[in-house]
Amino acid sequence: AQSVTQPDIHITVSEGASLELRCNYSYGATPYLFWYVQSPGQGLQLLLKYFSGDTLVQGIKGFEAEFKRSQSSFNLRKPSVHWSDAAEYFCAVGARGGSYIPTFGRGTSLIVHP
Amino acid sequence: EPEVTQTPSHQVTQMGQEVILRCVPISNHLYFYWYRQILGQKVEFLVSFYNNEISEKSEIFDDQFSVERPDGSNFTLKIRSTKLEDSAMYFCASRSTQGLDEETQYFGPGTRLLVL
Numbered sequence: 001a002q003s004v005t006q007p008d009i010h011i012t013v014s015e016g017a018s019l020e021l022r023c024n025y026s027y028g029a030t031p032y033l034f035w036y037v038q039s040p041g042q043g044l045q046l047l048l049k050y051f052s053g054d055t056l057v058q059g060i061k062g063f064e065a066e067f068k069r070s071q072s073s074f075n076l077r078k079p080s081v082h083w084s085d086a087a088e089y090f091c092a093v094g095a096r097g098g099s100y101i102p103t104f105g106r107g108t109s110l111i112v113h114p
Numbered sequence: 115e116p117e118v119t120q121t122p123s124h125q126v127t128q129m130g131q132e133v134i135l136r137c138v139p140i141s142n143h144l145y146f147y148w149y150r151q152i153l154g155q156k157v158e159f160l161v162s163f164y165n166n167e168i169s170e171k172s173e174i175f176d177d178q179f180s181v182e183r184p185d186g187s188n189f190t191l192k193i194r195s196t197k198l199e200d201s202a203m204y205f206c207a208s209r210s211t212q213g214l215d216e217e218t219q220y221f222g223p224g225t226r227l228l229v230l
Binding site (some may be wrong): 032034036042043044045046049051090094100101102103104105106107 | 118120145147155156157158159162170205209216217218219220221222223224
């Protein structure tokens with residue numbers, strides 16, 4: 001069964017600084033990978049996804065993520081964080097050829113200082 | 115852009131009462147899901163539904179839970195006799211079965227359930 005680890009429970013950055021949120025997964029083959037964002041009181045919004053092809057994927061709101069097979073990682077990045085990016089970020093992995101039910105990580109809470 | 119909607123946004127109930135959470139999936143989607151997120155914890159899969167039947171369920175989805183698609187647009191989750199530990203945010207999701215987006219689930223805003 002697949003699993004996801006988000007090693008950072010909280011990340012604090014200053015507005016305008018760069019951001020990297022870590023995600024490591026465990027799966028026997030190439031998985032489907034997702035990043036979702038959950039703003040306070042809101043649902044889960046898909047930021048980006050990786051299925052195949054280019055390992056650097058672009059998402060909404062200026063986010064990107066890079067799939068590194070050798071490191072079993074799918075880290076999320078943004079070059080300049082805005083105060084509105086403060087939210088909970090979830091990495092998820094889905095099995096290929098299965099029911100496409102993603103397994104979520106525990107989430108990383110992003111705090112943005114002005 | 116089409117989206118998944120859920121009602122109510124918040125529900126407070128007494129332990130032992132029945133609750134029904136409602137979802138309207140994206141109109142051309144055929145797979146529907148329920149997840150829950152206990153405060154401060156992971157999002158957990160409950161059940162998936164396709165072609166008017168449950169296709170997969172987790173161990174959380176016991177006999178107290180049921181799902182139904184009562185008409186062509188709604189998808190409901192019923193908890194027959196709520197327990198304190200059912201307090202959580204419940205998310206509905208749906209996905210298409212065609213094209214480049216086949217693998218992606220789209221989530222609703224959630225219903226926050228509080229059992230007292």
